[in-house]
Amino acid sequence: MKKKRLKAIFFDVDDTLYSSSEFSAMARLNSVKAMISNGLRVELKECLLILKEIMKENKSNNKFLFDDLLKKVGKKYYSSVNKHVLIAAAVVAYHNTKNSFLKPYPDVKEVLKLLSETMPLVLGVLSSGFAVKQAEKIYRCGLHRYLSPNAIFFSETIGKDKPNLDFFRLPCAKLNLLPQETIYVGDRPKIDIEPAKAIGMVAILNQRSGKYLGQRSNVKPDFIIHDFWELLEILNRHFEILPLSEAT
Amino acid sequence: MKKKRLKAIFFDVDDTLYSSSEFSAMARLNSVKAMISNGLRVELKECLLILKEIMKENKSNNKFLFDDLLKKVGKKYYSSVNKHVLIAAAVVAYHNTKNSFLKPYPDVKEVLKLLSETMPLVLGVLSSGFAVKQAEKIYRCGLHRYLSPNAIFFSETIGKDKPNLDFFRLPCAKLNLLPQETIYVGDRPKIDIEPAKAIGMVAILNQRSGKYLGQRSNVKPDFIIHDFWELLEILNRHFEILPLSEAT
Incomplete structure (x- = not known):
């Protein structure tokens, strides 16, 4: 099977990077x-x-x-x-x-560090909420150092919120990325997985903590993970990682 | 000289209880x-x-x-x-x-402790600002334990702010106190001392820190202090301290 081309991963924050x-x-x-x-x-x-x-x-x-x-x-x-x-x-x-x-899941920190050091991937955040409040969580978790500064997006500054498709579309456009070349990792089937898939992103359900753990949806995620080591395995097995500069 | 009867002292917060x-x-x-x-x-x-x-x-x-x-x-x-x-x-x-x-002036803590243990005075706070924000300062300073819980007033909850005379009048009325039986201690000549004196409170200027340290006013404070040991001396020398219960 031909591997899918991948240039960026966007992460949700609460109950994805840390147990909110x-x-x-x-x-x-x-x-x-x-x-x-x-x-x-x-x-x-x-x-x-x-x-x-x-x-x-x-x-x-x-x-x-x-x-x-x-x-x-x-x-x-x-x-x-x-x-x-x-x-x-x-x-x-x-x-x-x-x-x-306010600490990240330990595997989140380890895997993001590894990815940032070994792969040309854009690692970003795409989250609902007030910009500084959400940024504070990323900063307190110490994860800002593994993320691309220009790939951190919040609904307050995008001007659209989940599940509006533009909330997912606009950050891709801003970075000159096709949705198909990106992954979205979130914990909520209805407002993370459904709209991300609807615009063509690869949608990964992070099934680990939070009140949406058991939520059902008719739209199946492309993958389900329970920790970020599983994410790493998926990347290695199913994707060809391309640097952003080759996008244009 | 006959000593003045005193039942309560109200303190400003910023640059009076701690160096804001x-x-x-x-x-x-x-x-x-x-x-x-x-x-x-x-x-x-x-x-x-x-x-x-x-x-x-x-x-x-x-x-x-x-x-x-x-x-x-x-x-x-x-x-x-x-x-x-x-x-x-x-x-x-x-x-x-x-x-x-965020710590009180050391003498403020010592004198308030001493007053609360030795005198029947109502020790209160009367401050501009949002109730929880101002209360947080009192709490972090550890001064709440020396204050009368029902004598803590903030402009947000009074509905009036300095220099409106009702800002000073309403707390007195609420505690069944005549303004003449109370002291107000603040650092700002124009919005602390002038209105407090205008309604008959004893007005003490706390001259120690903050940007109003050099402010002039036509209205003279009744006393000027530079630390709370001076306040204690003024209380001992000029006032007869009466418990609140004798007010009615």
């Missing part, structure tokens, strides 16, 4: 612990259940998560402490968790 | 260092001068400070690195500076 869901759970745990040790008189378990409930109700905005938690439990459970100080304690604990727990 | 100006300078320094070590090819000194210029032009909004810095220096000075990663490096360094440099 594990990090968030740990950050919430530390935040709630800080609130309790600063005077919130509610059991840890109870608090985490309430947070889960809030997040289910209000998927899009976590900015007021701890505020909402206090609203739900009621003033009498934190009567001896100032509400804003309590929220500040949670926020500080949340941010400090970034320093200790 | 020193902290910010240190945070900016660390941020710029992080940008340079991540690929920004501009001298440290030059970067700091540009930041100063940006802050002078655009006093109110520091949210895009590093973004604006990159705009001013121009793309060719960071061509080898992604812009958002560079800003993220600055943001991470800025936040990490909080852990090491």
